[in-house]
Amino acid sequence: MFHAKIKSEVLKGIVDVVSTLVDEAKFNMNADGFDLKAVDPAHVAMIEMNVEKGAFEEFTADETELGIDLDKIKEVLRLARSGDIIEMKQDEEKNRLVLNVGNITRRMNLVDITGMSDPRVPNLSLPAMVEVTSDELQKGIRAAESVSDHIALTATPEDFEMYSEGDTDSATLRLPKELLLSLECEEQVKSLFPLDYFSNMVRSIPAGSAVSINLGSDYPVKLEFEIADKKGSVRYLLAPRIESD
Amino acid sequence: MFHAKIKSEVLKGIVDVVSTLVDEAKFNMNADGFDLKAVDPAHVAMIEMNVEKGAFEEFTADETELGIDLDKIKEVLRLARSGDIIEMKQDEEKNRLVLNVGNITRRMNLVDITGMSDPRVPNLSLPAMVEVTSDELQKGIRAAESVSDHIALTATPEDFEMYSEGDTDSATLRLPKELLLSLECEEQVKSLFPLDYFSNMVRSIPAGSAVSINLGSDYPVKLEFEIADKKGSVRYLLAPRIESD
Amino acid sequence: MFHAKIKSEVLKGIVDVVSTLVDEAKFNMNADGFDLKAVDPAHVAMIEMNVEKGAFEEFTADETELGIDLDKIKEVLRLARSGDIIEMKQDEEKNRLVLNVGNITRRMNLVDITGMSDPRVPNLSLPAMVEVTSDELQKGIRAAESVSDHIALTATPEDFEMYSEGDTDSATLRLPKELLLSLECEEQVKSLFPLDYFSNMVRSIPAGSAVSINLGSDYPVKLEFEIADKKGSVRYLLAPRIESD
Known part of the structure; x- marks a missing residue:
C-alpha cells in the first residue's frame, strides 16, 4: 500500500535526479519514506537515493516495491504548476499508480520489477x-x-x-x-x-x-x-x- | 471592391482560427463585414465564421469573394507589432491584395476561387x-x-x-x-x-x-x-x- | 607579442561582424590596435575593420599577425556574462592563444596564416x-x-x-x-x-x-x-x- 501527496517541484527534483541514469526504477517504500538504487544500462554509473517521508505533504506506505516509469511521471509534472500538490495512490488490485493534479487523474500501469534487483554499492576508499x-x-x-x-x-x-x-x-x-x-x-x-x-x-x-x-x-x-x-x-x-x- | 484597416492582433485572431483547418479560404465580403465557410482537406472538420465590419477600424466592401492565402497574411502579421494597423486593399485590375503596415507594402496574388464553393452546414440536433x-x-x-x-x-x-x-x-x-x-x-x-x-x-x-x-x-x-x-x-x-x- | 583585456560584449560585437563572412581571420595587430580585411569563400562580399586599442581595457601588441578561429572565440564568449573581462594572451612558444574568463582558461592553437593575404579593397565611386x-x-x-x-x-x-x-x-x-x-x-x-x-x-x-x-x-x-x-x-x-x- 502506498498513498502520498507531494509538491510538484519536490517530485520533479526526485525524478530529474533518477531519470538521469534510468527510465524506469524500483522504489522501495516503507513507513519512513523510500530508497532506491539503480545502475545505468551501460553499467558506467550508479545512483543511491534516500527520501524521508518528511519530503512529502502526506505519506503512508507499507513495505512495498513500486516499479515506476519516470517518463510518465514527467508527463504528469508538465500538467502541474510549481506549488501544485500531486496525489499518488497505488491501486493494488489493478497494479496501477493513480496520480491526481487538480481535476486531472492519470492512471499508469506499474512496471514489472522482476529482475530489477538492487545493485550492490561498491565499498570505495576515496582519499x-x-x-x-x-x-x-x-x-x-x-x-x-x-x-x-x-x-x-x-x-x-x-x-x-x-x-x-x-x-x-x-x-x-x-x-x-x-x-x-x-x-x-x-x-x-x-x-x-x-x-x-x-x-x-x-x-x-x-x-x-x-x-x-x-x-x-x-x-x-x-x-x-x-x-x-x-x-x-x-x-x-x-x-x-x-x-x- | 474591398478596402479595410484592422488592428494586427484582430487580424491574427481571425487568421489563426481559419488556418487551423485550411491554408486558403474564400472570404465572402459584403457591406456589413464578411463570412466564411470551409472544410478541411480530410473532410473531418468544418468552420463557419462571421465577422462584422465593426471588428475593423475602417471597412468598405462590395459584395465580392476573395480567395486568400492565409500563410501570406501570417507573414505580414509577423512584420507588425500588436497595436499596428494593417491596411488591406483589393487591386481589382491586377487581381491582387495589397497590404500596408507602416512603411511596408506587401502585394499578393489572390487565390483562384473556382471550385471553392461554400460547404453545406449539416443540421444537427445535439442534446x-x-x-x-x-x-x-x-x-x-x-x-x-x-x-x-x-x-x-x-x-x-x-x-x-x-x-x-x-x-x-x-x-x-x-x-x-x-x-x-x-x-x-x-x-x-x-x-x-x-x-x-x-x-x-x-x-x-x-x-x-x-x-x-x-x-x-x-x-x-x-x-x-x-x-x-x-x-x-x-x-x-x-x-x-x-x-x- | 599580444596581450590584452577586453569586455566580453565588445569582443562579441567584433566577432559577430567578422564571422558573418569568414570562420577564420587574420588579425593584423600593432601598437595602436588591429585591423583586418577578409573576403568570404564565395568572393561575393568583403569586410574591412579597424579597432583602436581604446576599445580594449588593456592592450599591448607588437606588429604581428594572428590567425584566429572565430568559432572558438564564440565558445569562450558563451562562458562569459556581459561585463566580464576576457584576457587574451599570445603564447609565442607554443603558437597558441590563451584566453581567461574568471577561473576558466581556454588554450587554442593559432590558425595557419600562410596564404591568408589581405585582399585588395576595390576603389569604388558610388554616387x-x-x-x-x-x-x-x-x-x-x-x-x-x-x-x-x-x-x-x-x-x-x-x-x-x-x-x-x-x-x-x-x-x-x-x-x-x-x-x-x-x-x-x-x-x-x-x-x-x-x-x-x-x-x-x-x-x-x-x-x-x-x-x-x-x-x-x-x-x-x-x-x-x-x-x-x-x-x-x-x-x-x-x-x-x-x-x-
Whole structure:
C-alpha cells in the first residue's frame, strides 16, 4: 500500500535526479519514506537515493516495491504548476499508480520489477574530498564541452581543477581552496571521466546546492548532495576512463 | 471592391482560427463585414465564421469573394507589432491584395476561387450543451496528449469529462458542474474525437474565452466562441470517431 | 607579442561582424590596435575593420599577425556574462592563444596564416549615400524574406526603397527622406543583391546603429558603421546581382 501527496517541484527534483541514469526504477517504500538504487544500462554509473517521508505533504506506505516509469511521471509534472500538490495512490488490485493534479487523474500501469534487483554499492576508499557549489561545476562543464568528450578532475592540497583537452585546444577551470566550500586532500589525485555522464549528473543537481565530491586516482568519483529541502540525499557514482599515455 | 484597416492582433485572431483547418479560404465580403465557410482537406472538420465590419477600424466592401492565402497574411502579421494597423486593399485590375503596415507594402496574388464553393452546414440536433473556458479545455488536452491520439468528451447532468485511454495508461479531466460556466444535459452523452483536430481547434481559441460545446452520443461536436472583441463568431464542427467495443 | 583585456560584449560585437563572412581571420595587430580585411569563400562580399586599442581595457601588441578561429572565440564568449573581462594572451612558444574568463582558461592553437593575404579593397565611386538606422534595414529584410531571395536597393533624391519580388508576390519598404538620417542622391540608382548575404551583414550590426549605405546602379553596395563604442569601424562590401530583364 502506498498513498502520498507531494509538491510538484519536490517530485520533479526526485525524478530529474533518477531519470538521469534510468527510465524506469524500483522504489522501495516503507513507513519512513523510500530508497532506491539503480545502475545505468551501460553499467558506467550508479545512483543511491534516500527520501524521508518528511519530503512529502502526506505519506503512508507499507513495505512495498513500486516499479515506476519516470517518463510518465514527467508527463504528469508538465500538467502541474510549481506549488501544485500531486496525489499518488497505488491501486493494488489493478497494479496501477493513480496520480491526481487538480481535476486531472492519470492512471499508469506499474512496471514489472522482476529482475530489477538492487545493485550492490561498491565499498570505495576515496582519499580526497572537495566540497563545491553545483554552479561552479556547471561552469567547468560548459568550458569543457566544446573541447573534448572527457573531463579530468584533479584535487591537490591547494585546489580543485576540471580539465579537458582536445587535439588543438584545452579548457581549464581552476578553483583555488578559497573558492571551495571545503577541501580535504593530502596529495594530488586525478581521474578522467566521460563528459556526457558527468554533465548529466551535475545538471540534475538543484542549482546552488553544495556538492561533495570524493575523488581518487583512476578511481570512480562519488558525488553527494541533498534534495527535497534536505529531506532526501543522493549519491552518484561514476566509473573512470583510464588515460592511455 | 474591398478596402479595410484592422488592428494586427484582430487580424491574427481571425487568421489563426481559419488556418487551423485550411491554408486558403474564400472570404465572402459584403457591406456589413464578411463570412466564411470551409472544410478541411480530410473532410473531418468544418468552420463557419462571421465577422462584422465593426471588428475593423475602417471597412468598405462590395459584395465580392476573395480567395486568400492565409500563410501570406501570417507573414505580414509577423512584420507588425500588436497595436499596428494593417491596411488591406483589393487591386481589382491586377487581381491582387495589397497590404500596408507602416512603411511596408506587401502585394499578393489572390487565390483562384473556382471550385471553392461554400460547404453545406449539416443540421444537427445535439442534446447536451456545456459552457467552459478555453483554458480548462487546454488542460484536458495536455493531460490526454501523452496517453492516446483520441479523446472522449462526456457530458452528464453532473459534470463534463475529457478522457483518453492508451494501452497501459489513462488520463481524465473531470469538471463538475461548479467548475463549468453552464451545463445543460438531461442524460449522459459521449463521443470520441481525433485528438490532433480537437487540440488544434482549441489552441486557436483566444485564451480565457468562454466556449460553448454542443455534444451528442457518437455525433459531431460543435464548438462556438467569439473572436475580434465579440465582433466575430466562430463555429467549429468536428466529426466523431466511432468506438469499436 | 599580444596581450590584452577586453569586455566580453565588445569582443562579441567584433566577432559577430567578422564571422558573418569568414570562420577564420587574420588579425593584423600593432601598437595602436588591429585591423583586418577578409573576403568570404564565395568572393561575393568583403569586410574591412579597424579597432583602436581604446576599445580594449588593456592592450599591448607588437606588429604581428594572428590567425584566429572565430568559432572558438564564440565558445569562450558563451562562458562569459556581459561585463566580464576576457584576457587574451599570445603564447609565442607554443603558437597558441590563451584566453581567461574568471577561473576558466581556454588554450587554442593559432590558425595557419600562410596564404591568408589581405585582399585588395576595390576603389569604388558610388554616387548615392543613404544614412539609416539598422532597425529600419532589419524591417525591410524581414518583409523581403518570404517573397524572394533577392533584394533591390533603390535611392532617389526623395527616398530609399528596399524591394523584393517573387512569382506572385512583392514586398516594399519605402523610407521617405524624413525617415532617413541623411540622403545624398542626385538621380535614381538601383542595384540588386543576394538577400542572404545582405541579411547576415545587417544582422551583425549593433541594434540602433546608424549605417551609411553607399550605392550605385548595378554596383556593389558599401555599408559602414561603428562598433566597440565608436572605437572601431567596419566597412562591408557586397557584390550586386545583375538583373536580367
